[in-house]
Structure formats: structure tokens, C-alpha cells
Amino acid sequence: xxxHPAVSEKEALAFLKNQAILFWGEESALELExxxxxxxxxxxxxxxxxxxxxxxxxxxxxVMV
Amino acid sequence: MTTLGGNYIHExxxxxxxxxxAEGKLKPIDLVETLLSRIMAFEDQVQAWSxxxxxxxxxxxxxxxxxxxxxxxxxxxxxxxxxxxxxxxxQGMPTGLRNLKRPFTxxxxxxxxxxxxxxxAVIIGKTHMxxxxxxxxxxxxxxxxxxxxxxSSGSGAAVGARMIPVALGEQTGGSNLRPAAYCGVDAIKPTxxxxxxxxxxxxxxxxDHVGIIGLSMEDIAxxxxxxxxxxxxDPTTLPDPAPPANLxxxxxxxxxxxxxxxxxPERAEPAMQEAVEKxxxxxxxxxxxVSDVMFPEEFAFAWPSHHLIMSSEGAAFDTITNSLDNxxxxxxxxxxxxxxxxYYMQAQRIxxxxxxxxxxxxxxxxxxxxxxxxxxxxxxxxxxxxxxxxSPWSLMGYPAISINGGLAPNGLPLGLQFVASPKEDFRxxxxxxxxxxxxxxxxxxxxT
Numbered sequence: 001x002x003x004h005p006a007v008s009e010k011e012a013l014a015f016l017k018n019q020a021i022l023f024w025g026e027e028s029a030l031e032l033e034x035x036x037x038x039x040x041x042x043x044x045x046x047x048x049x050x051x052x053x054x055x056x057x058x059x060x061x062x063v064m065v
Numbered sequence: 066m067t068t069l070g071g072n073y074i075h076e077x078x079x080x081x082x083x084x085x086x087a088e089g090k091l092k093p094i095d096l097v098e099t100l101l102s103r104i105m106a107f108e109d110q111v112q113a114w115s116x117x118x119x120x121x122x123x124x125x126x127x128x129x130x131x132x133x134x135x136x137x138x139x140x141x142x143x144x145x146x147x148x149x150x151x152x153x154x155x156q157g158m159p160t161g162l163r164n165l166k167r168p169f170t171x172x173x174x175x176x177x178x179x180x181x182x183x184x185x186a187v188i189i190g191k192t193h194m195x196x197x198x199x200x201x202x203x204x205x206x207x208x209x210x211x212x213x214x215x216x217s218s219g220s221g222a223a224v225g226a227r228m229i230p231v232a233l234g235e236q237t238g239g240s241n242l243r244p245a246a247y248c249g250v251d252a253i254k255p256t257x258x259x260x261x262x263x264x265x266x267x268x269x270x271x272x273d274h275v276g277i278i279g280l281s282m283e284d285i286a287x288x289x290x291x292x293x294x295x296x297x298x299d300p301t302t303l304p305d306p307a308p309p310a311n312l313x314x315x316x317x318x319x320x321x322x323x324x325x326x327x328x329x330p331e332r333a334e335p336a337m338q339e340a341v342e343k344x345x346x347x348x349x350x351x352x353x354x355v356s357d358v359m360f361p362e363e364f365a366f367a368w369p370s371h372h373l374i375m376s377s378e379g380a381a382f383d384t385i386t387n388s389l390d391n392x393x394x395x396x397x398x399x400x401x402x403x404x405x406x407x408y409y410m411q412a413q414r415i416x417x418x419x420x421x422x423x424x425x426x427x428x429x430x431x432x433x434x435x436x437x438x439x440x441x442x443x444x445x446x447x448x449x450x451x452x453x454x455x456s457p458w459s460l461m462g463y464p465a466i467s468i469n470g471g472l473a474p475n476g477l478p479l480g481l482q483f484v485a486s487p488k489e490d491f492r493x494x495x496x497x498x499x500x501x502x503x504x505x506x507x508x509x510x511x512x513t
Contacts, residue, residue: 003407019403035400039376042369043404046411049366057413058420060257060271060301060462 006048012040067099074099075227076509079145079284082230086133086144093133093144097126097187100146104189104228107512110209112202113223115151115161117190122146125187141310142291143185148223148232151191152216153178154264158188161196175264176299177233177275177292184291192219192232194240200446205247206510207477211442214244215449217278221248224278227509231279231288236459237268237375239438239452241276242467246480247442247450249469249507251497252278253285254455255490257462258303260289261296269378270301271413272371272459281506282466282498286312289490308491312498320496322348322483323358323430328365329454334440340470340479341436344504351503358426358433366415367457373412374460376401420461420487427486432496437480441473454482464490466497469507478507 001007001015016036020029029036067074069091077085077096085091101119108114129144151161154171155178174182182188193201194216203218205211206226213222217234221244224232234241236254245252253276260275267273275292279285290310295302324345330338349355380401426433439451458465463484470479483500485493 001405001407003405003411016400016403020400023403032400036403038372039401039404042372042412043408045366045369046373046408046415049363049415051411051414051418055414055418057410058417059413 003047007044009037009040009044012043013037016040075103077230078280079142079230079287080281082145083141083143083287087138089133091144093126093129093187094123096144097122097146097189100189100228107206107226107228110512111204111206111213111222111226111228113192113213113219113226113228114148115191115193115201115219116158118158118188121157122187122189129185129187138185140184140291141287142181144187145185145231146187146189146229147181148189148192148220148229149178150217150220150232150234151194151196152235152266153233155188155191158191160266161191173264176261176296178264180292181288189229192217192223194218195449200449202446204446205442205477206512207249208442208475211444211477212247212446212449214247214438214442216240217244217276218449220278221245221250224248224250224280225510226512231277231284234276234278235265235268236274236276236455237272238371238459239455241274241278242437242455242465242480242482243450243452245278246437246467246470246482247478249478249510250278250280251282251285251469251501252276252467253289253490253494254458254465255289255293256303256464256487258301259293259464259490261292261299261302263296263298267378267382269375270382271378272375274459274462282468282494282501283312283314286310286491286494289494303488305488308494312491312495314495314498314502317495317499319352319354320431320499321354321356321429323356323426323433325360325433325435326357327359329435332439332454333436336473337436337438337440337470337479340473341434341481344470344481344500345434348500348503353500356430358430360426361422363419363422364457367419367460368453370412370415370419371456371460373404373408374416377404377409380404416460420463423461423463424486432483432485432493435482435484437467437470437482441475441477441479458484463487464493466493468497468501469504471504472507
């Protein structure tokens with residue numbers, strides 16, 4: 001799944017659904033639809049932002065300036 | 066013994082308990098007996114405790130009483146009873162969150178629990194939280210038809226019901242401040258790393274914060290001074306020493322408070338936003354400088370970033386604890402194991418970027434004011450309420466407190482959230498105490 005250019009909610013959901021079917025089958029994927037949609041929305045949101053090149057992940061030390 | 070000097074013992078603060086025990090005016094055994102009686106009287110209604118160890122608590126209290134009688138005090142919490150969220154390991158007690166089929170008691174205390182014990186605290190038992198996606202039976206002491214919040218449900222309810230003066234909680238999204246706000250008491254989610262997580266089962270390693278729920282900022286400061294500080298068994302702890310125990314309130318000057326004007330007001334119910342406005346006006350009248358603050362539009366990325374990080378890390382842990390032969394369901398976090406690593410890393414980059422960007426907001430104010438929750442505790446116990454007004458600060462690791470914001474029209478408590486810049490936990494507690502002196506505290510809820 002690409003990160004950039006930004007993905008839409010629909011593209012992210014399709015990706016997650018396909019993966020869920022592969023791992024757990026169609027019935028489970030259907031039951032998980034709401035959870036997958038929430039994740040897809042979040043994925044689409046974070047892929048839409050262009051961050052400055054020098055921003056690194058800091059994990060558990062985000063604010064120790 | 067139910068009163069001391071004309072006051073109900075079950076309403077005593079941690080600071081007054083510690084002082085009266087040290088002065089020999091209160092015996093820990095009498096205190097613990099009184100609180101256990103109160104727990105027995107109301108536990109059927111409130112259901113705050115997942116594991117109560119009355120026998121052991123009485124033994125501890127008797128020992129501490131004997132020591133106090135000889136002038137020996139173990140530390141600043143000698144004889145102070147405390148409740149521990151189920152998520153923490155307590156030696157000799159089960160951790161329900163382990164969700165194991167067979168009985169299992171922990172061989173060792175979590176670091177914060179061990180530090181409490183060393184300071185003389187009496188561990189009364191473990192408090193309820195959701196386990197395996199099943200909501201706890203805990204009810205709000207202000208109205209038993211409403212949730213106490215979560216996931217530190219039992220800790221909020223036990224302190225709210227005055228079964229205990231202080232309790233440990235934990236916050237990854239909004240799990241420590243929300244139950245305190247819903248149950249009409251105070252809480253802190255300190256700066257990330259301020260308190261060791263060793264012995265606390267994880268939700269999301271990089272966002273789990275040990276928190277404290279208590280009756281006042283002074284009480285919370287005293288407990289924080291005992292349990293904070295570096296721990297070699299948790300490499301994410303800050304190297305800084307624990308903040309002082311005494312808030313020195315006589316030296317605290319009226320603060321400069323920034324009222325957040327975007328993202329939060331639109332998520333709050335009218336009664337909650339009205340409480341923010343009225344409180345800000347009262348603080349201004351008392352001498353505080355009050356300004357409006359607008360967050361940059363990129364703040365909107367806090368929520369999706371938090372969701373992806375918490376879900377991914379939680380899914381990784383769930384694969385350890387859950388049996389993989391079961392199908393995933395809506396209650397667990399395994400669907401998040403499908404999130405590509407690039408998205409997790411992007412969310413972490415956004416987190417770093419936002420955390421740094423937000424520092425500028427504190428150039429002109431001491432703390433930010435916003436609601437702790439959209440409104441009072443929702444009806445029912447099928448949900449523990451909405452954490453969305455708290456989760457940005459769990460994402461960024463900034464310290465946050467919740468104090469009394471008055472009662473909603475339905476008679477349930479409203480919580481005000483104050484947020485300070487990283488590592489300013491002590492100043493935030495001072496500011497919270499100053500504000501609480503102006504706004505007042507809520508009384509004990511009318512349990513009968």
C-alpha cells in the first residue's frame with residue numbers, strides 16, 4: 001500500500017478488506033467492517049499531509065526538547 | 066471510628082491522613098477499618114473493585130500502626146490507603162487484565178506500587194477496568210445508571226465514592242482523566258516517562274502514562290513525589306528526579322491561562338462549554354490572566370495519528386496475549402495488525418512534528434484550558450465515554466490534569482482539563498490547586 005501520493009478512504013478500506021479476507025475469511029472481514037473503516041479513514045488522513053523532510057519519528061520521546 | 070475532629074474519616078485527604086498519622090492522632094488500622102466498612106456498604110452499588118484484599122490490608126495497617134506507635138514512619142504515605150488499577154501488578158494479587166483461564170497471582174509489584182508500599186501506603190486492592198473488550202460493572206457514584214468512565218473505571222469510582230482517598234490509573238487515550246472528571250474528583254496524566262511503567266500491562270507502549278486519581282492537587286503532588294522518577298527497569302522514564310511533594314501554594318501567583326478556541330469547543334456539549342466559559346470568567350475575576358488560544362490547523366492530524374499508533378501497538382501486544390486460533394472480533398485490536406508499517410511510521414512522524422509545533426503555544430501562557438470530556442458521564446455502562454478531548458495529550462506526552470468544572474443540569478460532574486508544556490508537571494499541579502481554590506471542589510456524592 002503506497003503512502004504517497006495520498007490514498008483515499010475508499011482505497012485504504014479496499015486494501016484493508018482484502019487483507020482481512022486473506023487472513024480471516026469473508027465472514028470475519030464483514031464483521032470487522034466498522035473497525036476497518038475507522039482505520040482506513042485514519043490512514044487516508046495521515047497520508048494526506050506532506051511533512052518537512054527533516055521530521056523523524058521520536059516514538060516515546062516526542063517532546064523532550 | 067468514623068469521624069476525627071468532627072470530620073468524616075472517609076473524606077480525609079491523603080495529606081491530612083499522612084499528617085494526622087504522623088502526629089499520632091489517627092491509627093492506620095482505624096482508618097482502614099473505616100474505609101473497608103464504607104466499601105462493604107456501597108460496593109454492591111458502585112462495583113469499583115475487581116479484587117479486594119481486606120485481610121491483607123488490615124494486616125498491613127496493623128503493622129503500620131504498631132510502627133507509628135514506636136515513632137517509626139516508613140515514608141510520606143505511612144498509613145495512607147490506596148487502590149490500584151487492575152492493569153498494574155501487585156504482589157500476591159491477580160491481574161485480571163491478563164485474562165488467563167487459570168488463577169495467577171503476581172510474584173512482584175509494579176514499580177509505582179513498590180514505591181507506594183515503601184513509602185508506607187496500604188494497598189487495599191485492585192480496581193476494575195475493561196478486560197478482553199468486556200466493559201466493567203463499575204457505576205458512577207453520582208448516578209448509578211451512568212458510567213464511571215474508563216479504562217481506569219474502578220479507580221475513578223472508588224475515589225469518587227470516597228472508598229479510598231487516592232488510586233493509581235493509566236491513560237493511553239483518555240483513561241485516567243475521564244473517570245476522574247466523570248466521578249467529580251481530580252487527576253493527573255503526567256509528562257510521558259514521568260512515572261515508570263514497569264509492571265503495568267501495556268496498551269500502547271509509546272503512549273501509556275501512569276496516572277493518579279485523587280481528591281486534590283495537593284494529594285496528587287504528594288503521591289507523584291513518591292512514585293515518579295527514573296527507573297532502570299523502564300528505559301522510557303525521564304532522568305529527572307521526582308517533583309517536590311509540597312506545592313507551596315502561598316508562593317503561587319495567579320496564572321496566565323489560554324482558553325482553547327478551536328477543535329475542542331465544537332466537540333463539547335453546550336453545558337460543558339458553558340462550564341469552561343464560566344470557570345474562565347471566575348478565574349479571571351480572581352486575578353488570572355485569561356487569553357484565547359487557537360491551535361494550528363494541522364492539530365487535526367492528532368486524532369488519526371493517535372488512532373493508528375494506539376491500534377498498531379495494541380494489536381502487536383494483543384497477538385501476544387490473545388489466542389491466535391480465535392477469529393478477531395470488533396472488541397479486539399487485531400484488525401489493526403493490517404496497518405502497513407509505513408502508516409505507523411507516518412503517524413509517529415506527525416506526532417513528533419505536532420509535539421514540537423505545539424510548544425510555541427506555551428510561549429505566552431502557563432497552561433491551556435479545555436473540557437476533559439464532551440459532557441458529563443453518559444448513561445449506561447456499555448461504554449465508558451468519549452476520550453477524544455484527552456487523546457491528543459496522550460499522543461504528545463504533554464502533562465494534563467482534570468479538576469472540578471461544576472455539575473451539569475442532570476446533576477453529574479463536569480471536568481475541566483488543563484494542559485502544560487512537557488515536564489511542567491509540578492507547575493501544572495500548582496496552577497490546578499490555585500484554580501481549584503477559586504472554583505471549589507465537589508462534595509461527596511449522595512450515596513445511600
